[in-house]
Each structure stands twice: as structure tokens, then as C-alpha cells.
Amino acid sequence: MIRVSTFNDRTVAVFGLGASGLATVRALVDGGARVAAWDDSEQGREAAAQAGVPLVDLSTADWSEFAALVLAPGVPLTHPEPHWTVKAANAAGVDVIGDVELFFRERAAVCPAAPVIAITGTNGKSTTSALIAHVLRELGADxxxxxxxxxxxxxxxxxxxxxxxxxxxxxxxxxxAPSVRPTVAVLLNVSPDHIDRHGTVEHYADVKRRLVDAAETTAVIGIDDPWSADIARTLEARGGRVRRISVGERVGDGISASDGKLYENAPDEKEKPVADLDGIATLRGRHNWQNAAAAVAAVSALPKSVRGKGNIAAALRTFPGLAHRLEVVRRIGVVDFINDSKATNADSTEKALASFTGDIYWIAGGRPKSGGIKSLGYYFPRVTRAYLIGESMHEFGNTLIGKVDFERCGTLDVAVRRAAADAMAAGREGSVVLLSPACASFDQFRNFEVRGDAFKALVAELASEGAAS
Structure with a gap:
């Protein structure tokens, strides 16, 4: 555990007692702070009390006693309106921060040379983070x-x-995290998301901008969307070290991807091949080419004494992938079953549909987000049949009428069985049953992980009923 000593002998309010909140309490207490912890949920408070967390009702507390409020990241800071604890902190002149701020304050105090790669972006950040960690481990880094x-x-x-x-x-x-300052910062992309939390896409992009603006040595920035491209130009104009990444466009200094191959680009020099992603199932699709390009750029930005020795391209080939992100669950007959439950918006599902050339038996639906699936029209010809579930079932069906053959299945179990039956009856090599919902899961499942696990369990049932290869 990282012991937080920067609030030694001071009192800190902590609101939100999930996993990160409980870890924050322990780190502060171990560092000598006094903690006043609270949660709106009675269940959360009971679990925290059982773990020995000191509870204080912050609604009746004297806020002048607090040196800071450490807020769980899911609690509204500004939009749609500040949480009541934020209002109380602001009225008392108390800083409102998160566990990331505690991390960077402690790093600055005890080990400022500790190398940090921080990754953000609307899509792809989990895969890229896991991929960077995997490559570094393969190279021998701690x-x-x-x-x-x-x-x-x-x-x-x-x-x-x-x-x-x-x-x-x-x-x-x-x-x-106003003091965030990574050694290397990665911004993959920006597209409209979390507008309910940030108010406007411009404010959302500005929050992402803060991370790369704060990079100590290098900012790795994808330039395939207008917001990120503008962030790269602005940072470079101020003298920041920027390495661009792009899929399909040669960049002046950075990594470009084309047809599944990654190239090192340097000003006034011929591009140099650095990796071939062909045949890596966990890195299929243009979006994963971007993720891999970012990983190569980020790892390369660290000195060899830190990142270790070895071949980055070889390390990419052993990446196991992440659950619920184009995860190959198994093959039954000639049909691959793909779990992409993490695709909770159309932009994410676009990446999935683009990863296959055709014969897609697509399971979609859930709690819809703004815009639905209208933006996916370019990929509809690749879909043999769609199987719609959840609250969005009728809205999505109206979008697909006359464009894609579909049926309204209602629930995931019905959709999986009907999609599997159709795909296996067709018997075409390379066909896929793809769960890529383009929706949040909360109408029928607690989160996208539970939805993805349910899909995998249903596929396992199918496999047990037949012959899985």
C-alpha cells in the first residue's frame, strides 16, 4: 500500500466508501491523518464500519476542521450540480480532491523520480493501460x-x-487531481461522453487536456479526432514534447498504423516498421492499432534503464487481452463467440463492427445513450442479423428497419440462443456471434462485467450441449 503522509496530524473528510474510498481511508490513517468518513448509502456505511473505518456524519460536521475532502470519482463535482459534500467543502474553503491527487502529492514528497505512465481517453484506455503494463513486464520491468x-x-x-x-x-x-504530473501522459482520443457530468464536450476535452499538459517528459496524443489534434497542436506550440499517434495518417514525430502494421515516424526521415499486429486476435481492429501505437510510443518514451530490455514487438504478440473487450469466448463449430460487453456506446460498438468483414450475428441493446445506433449505418451491411434486447429494443429496431434483418429478443439468454442457432445453421467459416450492446447495462444487469459474464455462461451452456473445438 502507498502510505499517504502528506496529511499527517490533520483531519481529512472522505466521502464515498467503495473500494477506492476504503483504500484511501487506510492510506491516510497509516500516514498519520485523522479521518472522518461517510457515504450516502447505509449499506456502504455498514460495510465500512465493519472494516473499522471511522464514520462521521458529514452533514452535521464542522467543516472548518477538515484539511481536505477526498471525494470518490463517481460523485458529482460540478454537473448536473455539485454533491452536497462539495457544496459544504466549497463554503468552508476546503480543497476537494481525489485519491489520484493523494497519489501524486505523496510521490512528489517521497519519490519524485518514480516513473508514471498515465493513460486517458474516451475509448481504449483500459486496453492500452493493460497493454503497456504487459509490454513492460515482458521487457523485465517492475x-x-x-x-x-x-x-x-x-x-x-x-x-x-x-x-x-x-x-x-x-x-x-x-x-x-490538480497536482497530477505523470512522467509520460497518453491521450488516446476524445469523443462526446459523460456530458451529464462535465456539462459540455469542450469542458470534457479540457479535463483530458490537463493530463497531457502536465506530462513531465512526453505527451503521447492520438490525432484522429479534432479535439485531440487541437490539444496536440496547442501543447507543442507551448514547447511541450508531443509524440503523435494516428491510424492511417503519417505523423511528424510518433507512431502511425496502417493495415495492421506500426511505423516509427520521425521528422524528415523515412518511416520505420516497428511491429506487425497481423494475427494477434487480442489486437484486431483499427481501434486496437491505435492502442498498440500508443503503447509503443509510451514505453519507448521511458529510458531503457527503467523500461527494461527486450523486443517491444514480440511483447505485443503475447498480450492476452482484457475481459469484455472483443474477448474471444470460444469457438463452437465454425462460429466464434465474441464478448464485447464493455461497448456501452455506439462509438465503442463501431470499433467492434469494424473489426469483422461480415457474417456478424449482432446482439445489441440495453439502456440507450444519446444518438442510439444511427451512426453505425456504414457497418450495417456486415451484419447478417441483429438480436435486440433491453430498453433500447424498439428504438434500435426502428433504426434497423429496411437496413438489417433483426428480431426483438428482449433478454440476453433468448438473443444468444437465437443468434447461435442462426450462425451455426449458416455454417460459414469466420462468422461471429458478437455481443456489442452500444448501451449501458443497467436496465438488466448491475454493470457491463456482469452482462459479459452472463454472455460467457450462456455460451458455455451451448458448448456443453454440442461439440466445442
Whole structure:
């Protein structure tokens, strides 16, 4: 655990007692702080009390006693309106921060040379974070992976200038971290998302901008969307070290991807091949080419004494992938079953549909987001049949009328069985049953992981009823 000593002998309010909140409490207490912890949920408070967390009702507390409010990243900071704890903190002149801020304050105090790669973006940040950590481990580096992926940030091993910290950071986390300062910062892309939390896409993009603006040595920025391209230009104009990444466009200094191959680009020099992603199932599709390009650029930005020795291209080929992100569950007959439950918006599902040339038996639906699936029209010819579930079932059906053959299945279990039956009856090599919902899961499942696990369980049932290869 990372012990937070920067609030020694001071009192800190902590609101939100999920995994990261409980880790924050332990790290602060271990560092000598007094903690007043609270949660709106009675269940959360009871679990925290059982874990020995000191509870204080912050609605009746004297806020002048607090040195800071550490807020869970999912709690509204500004939109649609500040949470009541934020209002109380602001009225008392108390800083509102998150566990990422605690991480970077402690690093600055005890080990400022500890190498940190921080990754953000609307899409792809989890895969890219895991891929960077994997490559570094393959090269022999001592790696800690956490943040918005895997372990809560403050549960990582203590700081060392020989240990690389790979952090996936959401816009919510960055918004609560004014002192964020990674060695290498990665911004993959920006597209409209979380507008209910940030108010406008411009504000959302500005929050992402803060991470790369703060990079100590190098900012790795995807330039295939207008917001990120503008961020790269602005940062470079101010003298920042920028390495661009692009799929399909040669960049002046950075990594480009074309037809599944990655190239090193340098000003006034011929591009140099650095990796071939062909045949890597866990890195199929243009979106994963971008993820791999970012990983190569980020790892290469670290000195060899830190990142270790070895072949980055070879390390890419052993990447196992992440659950729920174009995860190959298994093959039954000639049909591959693909779990892409993490695709909770149309932009993510576009990446999935683009990864296959045809014979897609597509399971989609759930709690819809703004815009639905109208933006996916270019890929509709690749879909043999769609199987619609959840609250969006009728809306999505109206979009597909006359464009894609579909049926309204209602629930995931019905959709999986009907899609599997159709795909296996057709018997075409290379066909896929693809769960890529383009929707949130909350109408029928607690989260996208539970939805993806349900899909995998249903596929396992099918396999047990027949012959799985």
C-alpha cells in the first residue's frame, strides 16, 4: 500500500466508501491523518464500519476542521450540480480532491523520480493501460497497474524510482487531481461522453487536456479526432514534447498504423516498421492499432534503464487481452463467440463492427445513450442479423428497419440462443456471434462485467450441449 503522509496530524473528510474510498481511508490513517468518513448509502456505511473505518456524519460536521475532502470519482463535482459534500467543502474553503491527487502529492514528497505512465481517453484506455503494463513486464520491468483498472490506486506497492506505475485515469479522476504530473501522459482520443457530468464536450476535452499538459517528459496524443489534434497542436506550440499517434495518417514525430502494421515516424526521415499486429486476435481492429501505437510510443518514451530490455514487438504478440473487450469466448463449430460487453456506446460498438468483414450475428441493446445506433449505418451491411434486447429494443429496431434483418429478443439468454442457432445453421467459416450492446447495462444487469459474464455462461451452456473445438 502507498502510505499517504502528506496529511499527517490533520483531519481529512472522505466521502464515498467503495473500494477506492476504503483504500484511501487506510492510506491516510497509516500516514498519520485523522479521518472522518461517510457515504450516502447505509449499506456502504455498514460495510465500512465493519472494516473499522471511522464514520462521521458529514452533514452535521464542522467543516472548518477538515484539511481536505477526498471525494470518490463517481460523485458529482460540478454537473448536473455539485454533491452536497462539495457544496459544504466549497463554503468552508476546503480543497476537494481525489485519491489520484493523494497519489501524486505523496510521490512528489517521497519519490519524485518514480516513473508514471498515465493513460486517458474516451475509448481504449483500459486496453492500452493493460497493454503497456504487459509490454513492460515482458521487457523485465517492475510494474504496478491501477487506477480506473484493476487495483485501487493507493493499494499499489510503495514508490520506487525503479518501479513503473501505469495508471488508467478517467475524466472524473483527473478532475479531482490538480497536482497530477505523470512522467509520460497518453491521450488516446476524445469523443462526446459523460456530458451529464462535465456539462459540455469542450469542458470534457479540457479535463483530458490537463493530463497531457502536465506530462513531465512526453505527451503521447492520438490525432484522429479534432479535439485531440487541437490539444496536440496547442501543447507543442507551448514547447511541450508531443509524440503523435494516428491510424492511417503519417505523423511528424510518433507512431502511425496502417493495415495492421506500426511505423516509427520521425521528422524528415523515412518511416520505420516497428511491429506487425497481423494475427494477434487480442489486437484486431483499427481501434486496437491505435492502442498498440500508443503503447509503443509510451514505453519507448521511458529510458531503457527503467523500461527494461527486450523486443517491444514480440511483447505485443503475447498480450492476452482484457475481459469484455472483443474477448474471444470460444469457438463452437465454425462460429466464434465474441464478448464485447464493455461497448456501452455506439462509438465503442463501431470499433467492434469494424473489426469483422461480415457474417456478424449482432446482439445489441440495453439502456440507450444519446444518438442510439444511427451512426453505425456504414457497418450495417456486415451484419447478417441483429438480436435486440433491453430498453433500447424498439428504438434500435426502428433504426434497423429496411437496413438489417433483426428480431426483438428482449433478454440476453433468448438473443444468444437465437443468434447461435442462426450462425451455426449458416455454417460459414469466420462468422461471429458478437455481443456489442452500444448501451449501458443497467436496465438488466448491475454493470457491463456482469452482462459479459452472463454472455460467457450462456455460451458455455451451448458448448456443453454440442461439440466445442
Amino acid at each position: 510494474v504496478q497497474l491501477g487506477g480506473n483498472i484493476g487495483r485501487a490506486l493507493l493499494t499499489l506497492e510503495p514508490f520506487s524510482d525503479k518501479r513503473v506505475y501505469v495508471l488508467e485515469l478517467s475524466s472524473f479522476q483527473i478532475d479531482l
